[in-house]
Amino acid sequence: MSKRIFALFSLLIAASMLLAACGPAASSTEAPAATTQTIKIATQSPLSGDQSVLGVDIKRGAEMALEQNNAALLALGFKVELTPFDDQANPDTGVANAKQIVSDPAILCGVGHLNSGVMIPSSEEYHNAGLVFVSPGNTNPKITDRGYLEVNRIVGRDDVQGVVGADFANKQGMKSIFIVHDKTAYGQGVAEFFKQEAEKLGMTVTGFEGTEEKANFDSLLTPILASNSDMVFFGGLYPQAGVLFKQAREKGYAGTFMGPDGMDSSALVDIAGPTLLDGGGMVYSTVAGPASVYPGTAKFVADFKAKYNADPQPFSAQSFDSMNICLKAIEEAVKAKGGALPTRTEVANAVRALKDFPGITGTFTFNAIGDPTFASYFVIKVNSADPAKWGENAVIETLSIAPPSK
């Protein structure tokens, strides 16, 4: 009896594996309709897990852009569909998804990712397949420094963001800084740029530590407290940072917290609560200001609220722009080809060829490696312990800086 059940179980498992393997592939074998052809645009962002707060809104931003602006392509005889993928903020999952994306010939453009550590290996797949991606939030320099035609971003870079952060700390009179990072390409990267600039400016770096710990920061806090630093800088994302900051305050740390754009989520306040306002408070640098700082986003925010019944998280407006860039580039490529379906390479070239594309978070022209010719950087101070008021945090500094020339 139990043998039979066991056999049944293994059959079931085998069947479900088969299904999982075939499911997505089946959709790509559909023959395109004679009159309207289908073009797909992929998004990749964490839709589940810790960072899904940001990742889901990246998908939503792209979704909304597609709904609002697909008319031009529809008029040309192309139906555009969104195929969202969940990279779980995990490089392995991102690459597995990327393989699936590039194997679907209907996908001509992509929006993503959130995490540089996921984007870097995944974009190797896009590069090999010639599929263009526009990133709404990846800031690691390596994203574009490889010089791939297919990889573009509409936000700033960590080698500038780290410098902006350190300059700001210096201006605030911080003398000693303890730096912690999360050991990812993004977190460690921005922490290292911050450290270099801080040392150059003559601030003392009292410690530089990486940690993957998510819950118990007791032992890491011993050297932090002993160093009596004016500031603790965390290079990483809010789920870890929130817990670290909270525990540091609980142990009596009274200085200032700082972090990069990975701090920019209302979920940070959810975790750390009023501890962000105590002592020296908390500031963060970011490449994506709150939607309210951009003149063009009022309609976006209103539409987003109407559709999803929540305020957009950071990077959602950037995702909206990224999708519009995809749509525009495909449209241009179609027109250049006299109404025929363009190849991936033609779309990739069309993205680079865009001049002064009017987005809601800026006007974008890509340079030779896919960085925007000018990117905005902000320093923001946390103002309220209420997660609903995250969007009202005070913008202390706004800078527009060109990417460093090679």
Place this chain on the structure above:
Amino acid sequence: MKRFSETINVRELLRPIGQMIAFSLGGGAVLSLVVVLLALLLDQTAVGQNLQARYSVSLVTYTLANLPQVLIDGLTIGFVYAAIALGYTMVYGVLEFINFAHSEIFAVGAFVGVEILIALKNAGILSAASLGVAYLILLLALLAGMTASGFLAVAVERIAYRPLRGAPRLVPLISAIGVSFFLQDIIRLVESLTTGQFNRIIPTFGNFDERLIFGQLPLGATTVVLGVQIKSLIVILVAVIMLVGLNYLVNATKIGKAIRAVAQDRPTASLMGIDVNRIISITFLIGGTLGGAAGVLYALKFTRIDPFVGFFPGLKAFTAAVLGGIGNLTGALLGGIVLGLLETFAGAFMSAFTMGAAGAEYKDIFAFGILILVLIFRPNGLMGENVSQKA
């Protein structure tokens, strides 16, 4: 009433308390001695000078000033590990296989407790609660977590392990790993469907986040505030009560005798009229209950939980059980305390002793390195040989 006081075995109540005090003091003293000696040795070398340059304080002062706080932190996490380790060790004692699903049973306990607190917070009860009520609410969350985890553990045993009892020992092990993944995704699914997100934050209430300050120790230009959070005390206190209760149950009651009998020799125990299936279920119930309580305590202490929250504490607790000698209750207690102290000591002092080259991130490597050393010299764990009694 008179009979009750006669039948209660005071010795079995006091013995584990004595053991805990001895283990905590012993482990703490040995490790403190090691770091202080190291500090004295290295004070005048490059290591000491490096620290002097970074924090403008001598290595000895740094070590001494931080020592009391590190001891408190280490003991707190150590008792959490011990409470989880008991679940592994009880099941191993009785069935001789490792219940890898225990870490998820721990996670379920944490989620049930936290969800109840969040529901109470949303109902407005939490913020209005006076101090006494806050403690009652915490007790309620603890009991709910314990109940859920306890029954879940029994269900897991009934569904995933009992049908495989005659199979080779690796088969239930694989089944346990499967259950572990299954439960992780069930938590994820249920939380995603009901709340839309599966990272939960325990609400702030009562005075649990407050810190009792004992004093200040001077440390160069700054001072180290010596104190303990009320929630850390609660964690230790609840863990101690549970450990004492478990010890009493196993060593001084009829059920405990039956558990021990089943652990020693299952066929013979069943010949003596013991319902083996029932006793195994009870073992899982107890182990799961302890795991659930540990989960709620963990959430209280460390704020944030997700469906994968059980993995690392589970792994560490399993390690603690092996370190102490798996299958042995006292060993699990010792292993948990030693492992908690070891990793906290390593995390806190490695950076100072290695001139910042290897920081807190290497604490696990260090702690597990020690584990390997111990197991080379004592393959059965610290308490594995000298106690023949299991479960």
